[in-house]
Structures are given as C-alpha cells and as structure tokens.
Amino acid sequence: MTTTTERPDPTDERLAPGGVVNRLVARPEVGALLGALVVLVFFTVVADTFFTTGGAATWLDDSATLGIMAVAVALLMIGGEFDLSAGVMTASTALVTAILATEAGLNVWLALLVSLVFALGVGALNGWLVVRTGLPSFIVTLGTFLALQGLNLGVTRLVTGSVQVSGIRAAEGYESAGFVFASWLTIDGTSFQISILWWLGVTGLAAWVLVRTRFGNWTFAVGGSAPSARAVGVPVARTKILLFMTTAVAGWLVGSINILRFTTVQANQGIGLEFQFIIAAVIGGCLLTGGYGSVIGAAIGALIFGMARQGIVFADWNSDWFMLFLGIMLLGAVLVNNTFRRRAERVRS
C-alpha cells in the first residue's frame, strides 16, 4: 500500500488514509458492539417497556452473572483453552457454601471462604492436568465437568437426602454476605441487582489486566503460540493454570451471588451454561483457536444474550424462539469476526 502522494502531516505516508477507521474495525469487540445496538433498537421498537429503567434492570440482571463468567472464559479462551466445567462450577461452589452453612453450621463468610479454596483447587487441577498431559482442555475439562456433576448430585443426596440445599437464610453471617453479593440498589425508583456492579467491576479489572499488564501480554502469547512464548521465557504453564483458576473463581463468584440471592441451590444447576459462556465470548470477538479476543467484547456478548432472552419475554413471544435467535447471532458473530480478523491481519506491504 505505497502511496506516492505527499501528505503534510508528520505520520508515516505508508499508513493508508482512513487509518483511524481501519484501526477501529480491527478491534475485536466492534462486531459485538454493533450487534448489541441492533438488538437494543430492535426490541425497543417491538416491545414498549424494553427500553425503560425497569426493563433495563431486568435485562442487565440477566446479563450480569452470565457476563462475569463470559469475561473469565474469554480470558481463558484468549489463553488458548476451554473450560467446560465452568457452568457446573457455579453450582458446585454454591452447594459447598450452602451445605457448610446449613448442615455444618458454619458462618456464611467462612463457608464462602472454604468454597473459594475449593474452586481454586478445581481450577488448579484443571490447569495442571492440561499443561501436564498436553491433552486438549476440551477433553480434560469435560472430565471435570462430568465428575463435578456427579459429585454435586451424589454428595448433596448423601448429606441432605434430597437434591437441593436450602435454608441458608437462617445461617449466621447471611445478612452481611447477602448485602455484598445479592442486595438491590435503588436508582430513580427502580431496583437493580448488585450483581450488575460485580459484572462491571470484573469486566473493568479483567480488561485492564489483559491489555495493561505482563500477565495479559502472556495470556495473548500462550494462546497465540505457546512454543514461541516458551522460547522467549514466558512461564506458559503458570499462565495457563492461573487462567483456569480465574475461571473457577468467577464460577465461585457467580455461585455465591446465586446462593445468597435465591437461598436455595439445586444439585443439577448450571449444566449447559458452559456453552453460553463460550458463545458470549465468541460473540464478543474471541477466536476459538486462542490468541485473540476482548474482555469488553465478551461482556457485550453477555449483554446481547440478556437483552435477547428478556426482549423475547417483553415482546410476548414464546421463549422457544430464543435458541433460534441465539444460533443466528452466533453464526453472524463468527462470520463478522472472521472478516474483521482478516482485515486486522491483512498484509499491508
């Protein structure tokens, strides 16, 4: 792209005119942002109450817990790995907290701490197995997914005699923990779940870590080319294990929000959610092959998810249509991402 015309500005003449536009569309989250706008406008038109503070409180609430997970899963995917146990992890951690608080009589905060340690352990195990064996994380975490699913049901039935745990409301420390993880904020007469704040906080923190810190640089590198990263001295195994632990901690956060909000947890909860997290991350611009993607994009992907799921309810349609919508959205996102990535990678010489 050599231009012979002289340009007065001091920037390199070989940068094509319109470089700003090029650079903008080269960002992974742009497709998701456009998609979110389309969905927002669409449901605002077809459903009267969609674009009101009450409506927003509903779809933001739906997006929030999904968004927390999507952000962590996006980091892991950029690092080149999958975690299929992420969905069931939200139930496992909630069950550990609930059983310890109700059956063992622990203070809720202590129960939360124990389930956090449990989550860190499972995440580290996932990561260690993947880097140690070199097997695809898809298979390794499918194994932990199934194992956790079995443990959730088996242990819950052993301890409580049923497949659900409830009664955490009576446990010591429930009030303060509930305030932190599951209270309502009233803005302008409308109540918003505090999980929305957690979502924003997690997204901001993860975005900062990803583009502004060494760990973020290493995340891109281990996902983009692990052998190259290793050759220049990046601790590949440690980075990957930490990413698996991050996903597990996000699962713990969502599990804690859920158990404190609904005070009951079903042992079979969370199954199938892992794919929603991956879908949100992909809609947000993550490549399935790793090394490329955006945390903000994943958060927007979750927002699209929440808006569509609730928008269909607002529009009084049968929720059966949601899956159709989701499928189209996913295919559209992958196609758009592909095009944008080619643009970003295009040889400019």
Add this chain to the structure above:
Amino acid sequence: MNPLIEVDRIGKSYGSVVALREVSTVVNAGEVTCVLGDNGAGKSTLIKILAGVHQHDTGRLRLDGQDVRFASPREALDRGIATVHQDLAVVPLMSVWRNFFLGSEPTVGAGPLRRLDRRTGRETARRAIADMGIDLRDVEQPVGTLSGGERQCVAIARAVHFGAKVLILDEPTAALGVKQSGVVLRYLAQARDRGLGVVLITHNPHHAYPVGNRFLVLTRGASLGSFEKADITLAELTRQMAGGEELEALEHELRGVSG
C-alpha cells in the same frame, strides 16, 4: 582473541542413536560461524545444546573460557545466548512491540498496580528495529502482517536489544524467497558488525559463504571439519556439504542412466 563459545569434541546420544559425535568449532565475537549439513546431519542437535534445550553427553562446551552446561533455554538466554527459530520467533497475532518485549516487558508502578509501560515499549521497539535498518510503518500492527524476512529481523533486533552476546539463527532463510533471504542476511551481518558472535544454521552454502567466517560441515552426526573462510572455496564447500565423493558417484550413475 578468546572465543566466545568453544565447542570441544561434543557428543550427544538419544538412547542408542548417536546424534552428534566429536564435533568441535568456535564462535568469535564479531564473526559468523556457519553450521552446514543436510537434513539429519546433527545441526539441530548441536544448536539445541548451545541453546540449552538439550545437554551434551560427552566433550566440553565453554563460554568465555568457562565450562558450562545449560539446564534450560532461559539459562542460556541469561548467559547471553539468544536463539531465533525459523518459525518460533514470534506470536503472529500480537503487535510488533508486544512481541519485541514478550517475556521481558517494561513496567511501571509496583505491587498490584504494576503495569506495562506501553509508551516506552513502543518507542524502544521502534528505535531498536530502526537501528537494524528496518523502518516499520507501525509497531502496533500484528507481526503476522509482516513479511517473513521482517519477522526474522524483529526477532534479531530483539536479541540484540536484550544484550545477547551470541545469536543463533536456525535456518532463517529456509522458508524465504531470494530477496527476503538477502534482507535477513544483511541484518545478520549488522548483528555481527555490532560485535555479536553469530551462529548461522543453514543447508544453503550460497547463503552461508558470503557472510560466514568459519564453516562447520556436519554429516550423519559427525564433523567433516571446521574450515576458515580462507581455507575453502564455495565450490568445495558445496561439494563437502552434498556428501563429497558420494555425489560424484551419484552423478556418474546418473550419467550412466541418461547415456
């Protein structure tokens, strides 16, 4: 002048397979030592020993006159031996400057607020690459958008910037066209002129001869000799590399077929 690296009758076996046998050569500062040989001649094994990926079984490896044995590539790197692999040099989807500093990122702040110093990173990378004679349009562009030769040069500039004393280039021209190969050889010469000891691995004597000071020819794990440039011609080097007499015999046979 004391050699930077002295390879003294080094040998390496993988189980019952002898990959390298009694190979000797030296690498001097400001000079290029070329390692030539056909596939399977033992070039990679020798390089892996120098780069700390494998350890030698017999013989001695001396760095600055001291006996050394590197436990890991990181240790070799810390001792000033940088290796640029043909295809492992960079992460294609990451930007030029992030690749440049990968593994040794400049940071500001402390504790949990420690973060990348992006301005320093970008500018240092731009300058270091410009010093090698490549004028990059934009250090924010993904390395994957660079040509193969430019990619090698980014890796070379990185090694020079981080204070490598010895630069090992593993088949840098193997996947490149004629013009790009010339470009890479020019940057190699730049690194040499800055006083680095360069080890160039190649199976192309036409690439090795113009830049090399010394030629180590390997065949089937053994050394055919380490020749100073004054002692060998390009034609002789080519003949040695191709297996010398064997090739003549083959030519004779081929002539027999056609005639």
